[in-house]
Amino acid sequence: MYSVEDHGKNGYKCYDTTMNEESNVRLTTERELRKTLTTDDIKVCYQPQVDTITEKLVGFEALIRWEHPEKGLIYPGDFIPIAEETGLILELGRYVLDQACADVRRWRDGGMKHLRVSINFSGMQLDQDCFIDEIRDALQKHKLPGSSLEVEITENVIMNGMPSVVRKLRELTKMGIKIAIDDFGTGYSSLSYLQQFPISTLKIDKSFISSIDVNESATSIVDAIVAMAKGLKLNLIAEGVETDLQLKYLKQLGCESIQGYLFGKAEGAERTREILDRIENGDAIRDLAIA
Numbered sequence: 001m002y003s004v005e006d007h008g009k010n011g012y013k014c015y016d017t018t019m020n021e022e023s024n025v026r027l028t029t030e031r032e033l034r035k036t037l038t039t040d041d042i043k044v045c046y047q048p049q050v051d052t053i054t055e056k057l058v059g060f061e062a063l064i065r066w067e068h069p070e071k072g073l074i075y076p077g078d079f080i081p082i083a084e085e086t087g088l089i090l091e092l093g094r095y096v097l098d099q100a101c102a103d104v105r106r107w108r109d110g111g112m113k114h115l116r117v118s119i120n121f122s123g124m125q126l127d128q129d130c131f132i133d134e135i136r137d138a139l140q141k142h143k144l145p146g147s148s149l150e151v152e153i154t155e156n157v158i159m160n161g162m163p164s165v166v167r168k169l170r171e172l173t174k175m176g177i178k179i180a181i182d183d184f185g186t187g188y189s190s191l192s193y194l195q196q197f198p199i200s201t202l203k204i205d206k207s208f209i210s211s212i213d214v215n216e217s218a219t220s221i222v223d224a225i226v227a228m229a230k231g232l233k234l235n236l237i238a239e240g241v242e243t244d245l246q247l248k249y250l251k252q253l254g255c256e257s258i259q260g261y262l263f264g265k266a267e268g269a270e271r272t273r274e275i276l277d278r279i280e281n282g283d284a285i286r287d288l289a290i291a
Contacts, residue, residue, distance in 0.1 A: 029082050032068070037091055041067050044099045045266035048275075048285055049118070049237060049259045052251050057276075057285050059116035059150070061259060062100040063266045064092065084122055093125045094134060101142040101149070103269045108148070112276055118150040120182055123157040127164070132171050139175070146176030150201065154182050158193050166197060173198040180237070185225060194232055202229050206240020206260070212249050219249075226253045264289040 036042055046060035066074040083089040100117050107115050125131060139146060151172055158165055158181070169179050180201035185208060193199075208222050222238075229236045238250050241260030250258060263285055267275065275288050 026082055029079055030086050030088070033066075033079055033083060033086075033088055036066065036068075037088070037095070041069065042092070042095060043067055043268055044096055044103070045268055046103070046117070046272045047259050047266040048264040048289075049257050050263045050285060052238075052247070052255055052258050055263070055284065055286060057115075057279060058257055059118060060272070061118040061120075061152070061266075062096060064096055065266070080122075084124055087124070089122050089124055090128065093121060097134065097138045098141070099269075101138045101144055103272070104148055105142040105144060107273065107276055108144075110273070110276065111280055114147075115276075116148055116150055116178075118152050118180060120152040121157075123153075126153065126157055126168060132168055135172065135177070136175065146172075147178075150178040150180050152180045152182040152203070155184065155186075155193075158197060169198050173200075183239075185221060194228075194234070199234060201235040201237060204236065204238045204255070209238050209240045209246055209250075209260070210242070212246050222250075223253065226255055230254065262286065262289065 043065045045063045045065050047063060048057055049059045049061060050056065051058050064076055064080075066079055068074050080089065083092055097119060100119055104115055104117050121131075128134075135149070135151075139149065151169075153165075172179060178200045179198055180203055181199055182203050183205045184202045186205050202225065204222060204225055208219075208225075212219050212222060226236060235257070236255045237257040237259060238246075238255050239259055241247055241250065241258040241262050243262065246260075247258065247262060264275070275285070278288055279285055
């Protein structure tokens with residue numbers, strides 16, 4: 001039954017042994033993930049966000065990684081869906097928020113006074129009555145202004161809870177927190193919310209960026225997103241920028257910020273601290289990405 005529901009309802013499927021295998025994998029992942037929340041195996045990593053024109057650092061996106069003692073590095077796509085289904089995403093989310101705020105506090109104390117971190121929140125987190133209070137408490141705990149935080153949500157999250165989401169996002173903006181739409185262009189594609197919600201930033205999905213000058217239709221989508229954002233006076237961040245050709249194209253379009261392997265992958269807190277120290281000493285962030 002669950003296998004059919006995973007592929008859309010109103011269908012049928014005959015039993016085979018792979019269903020047991022898939023179920024056992026999920027149960028094992030859930031059990032290990034619960035245990036991991038009491039250890040240090042969950043890591044918060046940070047990918048640089050860079051000004052397209054000056055190539056100066058403007059902030060980081062906080063990304064979660066699971067360093068499994070036996071399986072090695074596990075990426076979010078392999079455990080976040082299970083965390084959301086089981087409700088573990090709430091505890092994971094609180095951990096990421098607290099850790100990211102703690103790291104930003106240390107970096108700001110080290111001289112990076114205006115550093116900002118972006119954190120992605122799931123629909124389940126946003127649905128919680130305590131969502132605003134948890135963010136406010138984290139900022140107060142680490143003595144950070146709201147401007148140090150950007151909340152990232154997807155289009156689907158917005159469309160699934162309109163009245164409540166509007167209210168909560170407006171409360172966040174009153175605290176000075178910026179709101180970004182992640183993976184823009186891959187969701188509902190309903191543009192009316194861009195005027196209804198207090199959104200400040202659109203993040204162009206990397207699937208479009210990777211096709212620049214390769215797939216004409218994808219390039220046209222990038223052109224349209226940039227033009228629309230300018231018309232609505234929204235900031236833009238292009239994800240997944242990996243080549244100078246992509247950078248040049250985005251620069252010509254007027255896309256303000258970028259992130260991707262061209263300027264650095266997601267790194268742990270200690271390595272990020274080293275990068276910040278070298279930037280303070282005059283090193284270019286692009287050179288550090290190659291090093």
